[in-house]
Every structure is written in C-alpha cells, then in structure tokens.
Amino acid sequence: DTAVSQTPKYLVTQMGNDKSIKCEQNLGHDTMYWYKQDSKKFLKIMFSYNNKELIINETVPNRFSPKSPDKAHLNLHINSLELGDSAVYFCASSQDPPGGGNEKLFFGSGTQLSVL
Amino acid sequence: KQEVTQIPAALSVPEGENLVLNCSFTDSAIYNLQWFRQDPGKGLTSLLLIQSSQREQTSGRLNASLDKSSGRSTLYIAASQPGDSATYLCAVRGSNYQLIWGAGTKLIIKP
Numbered sequence: 001d002t003a004v005s006q007t008p009k010y011l012v013t014q015m016g017n018d019k020s021i022k023c024e025q026n027l028g029h030d031t032m033y034w035y036k037q038d039s040k041k042f043l044k045i046m047f048s049y050n051n052k053e054l055i056i057n058e059t060v061p062n063r064f065s066p067k068s069p070d071k072a073h074l075n076l077h078i079n080s081l082e083l084g085d086s087a088v089y090f091c092a093s094s095q096d097p098p099g100g101g102n103e104k105l106f107f108g109s110g111t112q113l114s115v116l
Numbered sequence: 117k118q119e120v121t122q123i124p125a126a127l128s129v130p131e132g133e134n135l136v137l138n139c140s141f142t143d144s145a146i147y148n149l150q151w152f153r154q155d156p157g158k159g160l161t162s163l164l165l166i167q168s169s170q171r172e173q174t175s176g177r178l179n180a181s182l183d184k185s186s187g188r189s190t191l192y193i194a195a196s197q198p199g200d201s202a203t204y205l206c207a208v209r210g211s212n213y214q215l216i217w218g219a220g221t222k223l224i225i226k227p
Binding site: 004040041042043044045090092098099103104105106107108109110 | 150214
C-alpha cells in the first residue's frame with residue numbers, strides 16, 4: 001500500500017488553465033504539506049495543514065489554493081496557470097507538525113507539471 | 117538567512133567502497149537536520165533525523181553526524197551497493213520551524 005499517494009503523476013496543460021493535484025495519506029498522520037521542487041532541485045515548502053487547519057503558508061501566489069477536506073487529504077488547486085508554475089510538486093505528511101516531536105516526513109512520488 | 121550547501125553535487129564510486137556525503141549550513145541555531153534520498157521519478161524517502169541535541173544517528177549501513185558549532189553534517193554510507201545510487205538531500209529545520217533544503221548530491225555506485 002502506498003503511504004502517500006498523489007495524482008496525477010504527470011500534468012501537461014496550457015497557460016491560463018485551472019488544474020488540481022490530489023494527495024492522500026493512509027498513515028494516520030495529522031500534518032500534510034505541499035512542496036515545490038524547482039529546476040535547480042531545491043525544495044520549497046508552500047503550505048502545511050495540521051488536522052485540516054492551515055499552519056504554514058509561505059509566500060505563494062494566491063492562484064494556489066490548498067484544500068483539506070479531512071486530515072488524510074490535502075489537494076492543491078492552481079488557477080490561471082503560468083509558465084513559471086512548471087515544476088515538480090510533492091505532497092508529504094508527518095505525524096506531528098514542525099516542532100511537535102515526530103516530524104519525520106513521508107513523501108508522495110511527485111507530480112510533474114508542465115505548462116505550455 | 118539559513119543556507120544549506122551540499123558538496124559535491126555528484127559523486128561516482130565503485131561498489132563496496134565506504135563514502136561520505138557532506139552538508140553544511142550557515143546558521144547553527146537549528147532544531148534538527150534530516151537526510152533523505154530521492155530516486156528518479158519517485159518521492160523522497162527519509163533516512164535519518166538528528167535532533168539538535170544529538171551528535172549522530174545510525175540506521176543499518178548509514179550513519180549521520182551533526183556538528184552544530186561548525187555547521188556541518190555528514191552522511192556515511194558503508195559498503196556501498198548499486199542500490200544506493202540516488203540523490204541524497206539534507207534539510208535543516210531552523211528555530212522558526214522552516215525546513216531549508218540543500219540541492220542534493222547525486223550518487224552513482226558502479227557495479
């Protein structure tokens with residue numbers, strides 16, 4: 001069983017479109033994250049939710065909107081896609097939020113987004 | 117501002133060798149440091165997490181050390197195997213709980 005699963009694995013779309021990436025974890029973790037990995041392979045946190053509550057919101061365009069219907073799911077919706085949004089997006093989860101003691105991260109396999 | 121650097125960017129060694137990967141960080145006020153591996157087309161796998169109060173952590177053939185005062189961590193891999201080939205990333209959690217990542221070291225173990 002996949003612990004953290006995200007779909008789709010690949011997403012190719014035109015500029016200006018709206019798209020969503022879904023993430024689910026079956027580890028019973030309380031905290032979930034979205035990371036963006038740029039072309040230089042640096043990972044940058046975008047959002048984090050703990051028990052469906054937003055706890056980290058980095059400087060991300062408001063075209064990006066996370067939604068957590070329950071603590072096992074954290075979806076990422078992107079409006080009006082731009083060329084610069086092309087990257088690999090990773091979902092992750094941890095038992096505790098940052099600083100909570102058990103913050104070992106478990107990652108999904110990534111979604112490669114290409115905006116044409 | 118915390119910066120994390122991993123040198124070298126790439127490393128190729130014959131199978132069976134012991135090797136060391138390096139990670140350095142500019143601000144010693146860290147909460148913890150983690151090592152991950154990333155395989156092509158797959159997500160990241162957490163290898164070891166060292167709390168700021170610890171000096172090292174071990175898991176199987178892997179040993180990670182932490183020297184906060186010098187801003188360094190090393191990941192030691194004993195008796196390397198082709199299956200160890202991957203990109204290894206270190207990430208530092210600062211006092212503000214932000215996770216700052218290095219760009220990784222791409223490791224190739226030649227059979």
